[in-house]
Amino acid sequence: MIVSNTDTTNSGIDLTNCESEPIHIPGYIQSHGFLVAISADDFVIRYASENAASFVNRPAADLLGKPLEDLVSETDLPAVDLVAILNVGKRENTWSRMNPHHFRLNGQEWNLIAHQHDHLIILEWEPVVSAQGNLDQQLVAEALTEVQSNRTLTELIQNTARRVKQIIGYDRVMVYRFGSDWHGEVIAEEKEPHLEPYLGLHYPASDIPRQARELYKTNLVRIIADVGSTPSPIFSVNSQSENRPLDLTHSVLRAVSPIHIEYLKNMGVQASMSISLLYRGELWGLISCHHSTPRFVDFPARQAAKFVSQLLSSALEFRKNEEDQSFLFQVQQNEQKLNSQILEDWDIVVGLTQHPVSALNITSATGAVLVFDNKFYSMGSVPSDSAVAGITNWLGTESFDTVFETDRLPELYPMAEAFRDVASGMLAVVLSKELNEYLLWFKPEQVRQVTWAGNPAKPVTISNDGKPFLHPRKSFEAWSQTVRNTSEPWKDAEISVAIKLREDVLQVVSRKANEVRQLNERLRVAYEELDAFSYTVSHDLRTPLSSIRCYAEIIMEEQGGIMDDDTRVMFQKILDSTERMRSLIRHILYYSRMGRTELNFQPLNMAKMLDVIRDEIMVTENKKNRHLRIEYGKLPTIFGDPTMVNQVFTNLISNATKYSRLAPESVVRVAGRETAEEVIYTVKDNGIGFDMKHATKMFDLFKRLENAASFEGTGVGLAIVKRIMSRHKGKIWFHSDPNRETTFSVSFPKENQTS
Template sequence: MSSPSNLYPQKIDLTNCDKEPIHIIGKIQSFGVLFVMDKITQQITHYSENFATFFQQDDLVLTKASDLLSLPQLDQLFAKLKEQRSVAFEVTIFDKLCTLMAYDLDAKIVVEFEPKSSIGEILQQQQQLTNIVSELSNAKDEQQMCDKAAGLIKEFLGYDRVMVYKFDENWNGAVIAESKEDHLESWKGLNYPSTDIPQQARALFLKQGVRIIADVNDNVVSIVPKSPANNQPIDLTLSELRASSPIHIEYLQNMKVGATLTAAIVYENSLWGLIACHHYGPRFTNYYQRQSAKFLTQVFSTQLGLRSSNKNLELINSSNRVRATLVDQMSVDWDIAKGLSAHKDNLTNLTAAPGAAIIIDGEIKKIGKTPTKDELKLLHQWLVAQKGEELFYTNKLSSHYSKADQYKSVASGVLYVAINKEKGDCLLWFKPEKKETIHWGGNPEKAVLSKPGEELSPRKSFEKFIENVAGQSAPWHDYEIAAAKALKQSITEIIVKKYDEVKSLNEKLESAYKELETFSYSISHDLRAPLRGIDGFAQIIKEDYFDSLDDYGQQAIQTIIAATSKMDKLIDDILALSGLSQKQKKPQWCAMDELIQEILGYLQTEITYPDTALIVHQDLPDIFGDRPMLFQLFLNLISNAFKYSAKVKNPKVEIGSLDQEPTIYFVKDNGIGFDMVHADRIFGVFSRLQLEDYEGSGIGLAIVKRVVEKHNGSIKVQSEKEKGTTFFVSF
């Protein structure tokens, strides 16, 4: 026979074991045999070197598949492979009862043989399987189910130790359930580093499901090619006989283990964990027992999935109920921060986090146990600047952000969701430090051993090693992350809804305002004719019949004339205000000194207010704007200054500007003034703080405000009762 192929990897140690191509290892375990044939010609291209030993046929020559299998057996093989990729059935070859196992490998077929189990043994296994499935279904919770699975599978397969081994998010494993012989030390609760089961081994478990090593100290058998043209490694991913990595064998030998069976626990297409069976001597488990173990593990995985799904569903439903309540609370008065924090159901109820924070418009609202506001500000700045993500979570914040080590007792874990990345609005949840004592099966820091001049090898000690872990919180679960995302979406919808409602109200208000202005303009204009008629007839009566009227009649005529004059002024002001909205601005540079003098001449201040001292600054900066509008603006401010200071002792009015950019013009008086709590109110239409002793329509300052707005300027007022008022205007 030919010598083993030199194409299979020769140099593999712990420096590159996670890249070890164990699916093309080129060797099988000695309890069976293997050959590879061409799918078309049925010529044998590869075979294991132990055929003569296995079938006790020293003169056996293998060229074609028919040298070993009869035509009916070959027909059965091809027929089954048409229906599925891998198959198994019983055959008799050279009077030896065997289980034939085969799988399709593109242009080739890999065929394996191992000793066949008895019919009585298979029937007994079927009854045991029924009982085991029933027992697993009756388990109350996940832990009880794991404990039962370990005990039932130990009884079924007869291994010395059976463990349920669960992976964490970093692929470290923990023994969460165990059934063992009494004399063995318990490994329950021990943890093992991810390097013990490297990535490519986990990938093969997902594909194959169950795997045995019948004898850790076995002399494995090489697979050799029939000719140099076939000197290519064979993919043994689906092989039942594939040998194990030498590193893994050394690892098991260091553990004093003699044989193993490992079955994959698969949940949602991911490797949840393993059923790991250890024996302290050689142990062969036949194909049907392995398939039974695979079936049991699938049943276990399904039951585990159902229980996990039910638990997750309860958490999700609870989270959804809280989210619905939060949405209702936020929608009451459109206050997001208040809706999330001021009620019994608040942000912390959405997850298992005891602390949370809301940051909106730079304001921080804390709920429960959180870092201080100053610490939150710095954390928020880091999250926005460094991450720039809409979602970020970790259960060890200090490993990303060193300052978090100062408050790890309340915030070792953080879940961050951005509501508005541009504004920095966000939600934060915090989980406190969860100090743990982890029991490892050997020192995880010494998973690799080496001596000068020697290759790396797996650790030899599996004595319990205790590690104290600090600075990290409980992990963030999928339902918590999903709940945070969903709440963000709900808040976005609330903001959009609020924006749409405000926009609609603004549109209605704008429309109503335009209609009101048109109406007021029309009414004011139409009132002029009858008002002038009343005034005209009243003036005729006064001129021709005044002396013939008694005192009451003379007073009535005077009242009518005064009222019509006042109403005429009111109509002028209303028309002026209404006209401003429709009038197009025609800006130009205006000499401010000339404008002020024109206004003072119009008011005839020297005649009307002879006792008022007037101070007008000279060389006022020119102003750019619509001159008629600016005339209205300063006319109202200056006339008000004279009017409301006229009755005080030594009245004084000052008109000037402040030397700064942009120029601020001011009109100042020492009159009656007002309480500044009314500062916003005075610019409203018909808003008058002084209703007695002072004439006016209550529209003047509304005109002032409208002119300022049309020029994109600003107006401010400072006042104190009995001490005067100053208006500041800038453009």
């Protein structure tokens, strides 16, 4: 039985709801080309678009379940050639480099674009357009030369729009940048003279819903050749394995959402094309192209336009990295100066507020306040003391432990609207929630006049059953809005350096605790009791756990010959679980013992220690990561306890190697440097990284970040490192870029400062 691949009545999805529309499985393709999908193992046709009949003179239903040769027999290409091409692509996974394949169907020239998804190879045919190949190559070469020159980013963006327009011949080409809230702005435009300009217009986030933005990260080029054409349905054999819509995530012919078609018609657009602009793997913006009549751009021309856009993406990343690194270096230098001032003055307030370099200088904020010992110490332009008191009281009710940041403070704390001119943005680090002590930085309101392309609110229609449905906007006349209560966003570098400063301040506060904390002794006693309790419980758990493991091993040894496979698997799971439990107990015991263990301070030969650690890790990582390098820079001597310092670096280097396994070439670099007061070591990797905004519980017991869930671990290692550093009167901090790199830094006091 042949079935249509377009039925969504059983999915519970209403296609007027653009945020839940399943746009990757529309069940249709655009009608300017046709599609078949074959099983990757036997090359049997499992799916075919209805319009295939128009191109191969054979009904789509007649192709389903047939070998690929039945389709190829209708072409001018020998079947053995196409099968050979597909076998190469499947074996070497070189689909992107092989596309397109050029051949004839019924006397017409076609491009075949192939890709593999799950167990299917999807073949899509598009017509060949008389190419302007030489002009495309010339424009690409010019773009490459320009990126390598010292052109400003604004010029590069504008010239990219111009070159893309020359390649594809559309009426209008815009470069569209997303904001942090996913609203977009047209920042460059090339258009025909008779068209009204869109430059500077803003579009709401709802115009490009979330699932569409995710697809833009996968499919970098998307064309809609004819808004008014009738899409062709996809049919499949109604078998158990194919009883679901064909996933067209990577398709070039994927049909267009009815909502988006309505949106384009409302704009007077008959053809469109979008090219993604990425920054660090995330969607930064789009090159959005519109044409007033149907217009198809063939695959090679689209690839040329894509290459030009990728050059722009590379320029974005290079320029942004330069800017970020320069800013990060400056604020880190200021933070180091603050740390020296605090240690020299032995006074938190003086060190942070009464020198030419103050706490204000580690961010781009215009004001900062130190709230300490029930007093307010202000730097720059800040709210009144009573307003700051209200902010800190409110922060005490919020659920965060280390750092809090927002560029929309009045939205979260309505009282802030009264002083939005100085504090629409706030970054706060906690010194002590119990004592209501914080370091606060403020950024002023940035009043913006935003001109939208029409009222950004979509019209709402009420259905017969009373449910509201969103529809595309019909009017795109300029609609102005004044945006209030927002500030410039906080950079990751600002958050990272603020966390480091917090560590510096808390270290001094901890060392002066006997002078300013009356409850210190009671807390110490309670801590020791809890420490002893955790040690006792963890120790006592080992005996019954050993018994469980022993009995399981005896049963497997004595009964293994008569066990069925399922029973043997269950017993193996018991053994594996006991081993994981033993590892967890061992970590907990080590953590609890640190409170009682006497430290044996001595100068440590770090080269010798790290060589041993590297050899051990390379042995255990050999099967998991064959492309691992552990490199060393300068390795100055550390004054500390050899066992505990070994544990610090074993944990940090092991984590770095583990979380960089997915990198093509895993590189972990350990390097040290000396200052007048301390020895600082960094452990840097090129692994999965993490978002600094989600790392506030990094050193908590049993806490792990979401993107580390697929890696083995107990969530105890960094808590151990943190405690060891505290006992050495040292510090630990970190900085990370998601999917790029992570750096953990530890500092140990010089020998004469540890006593």
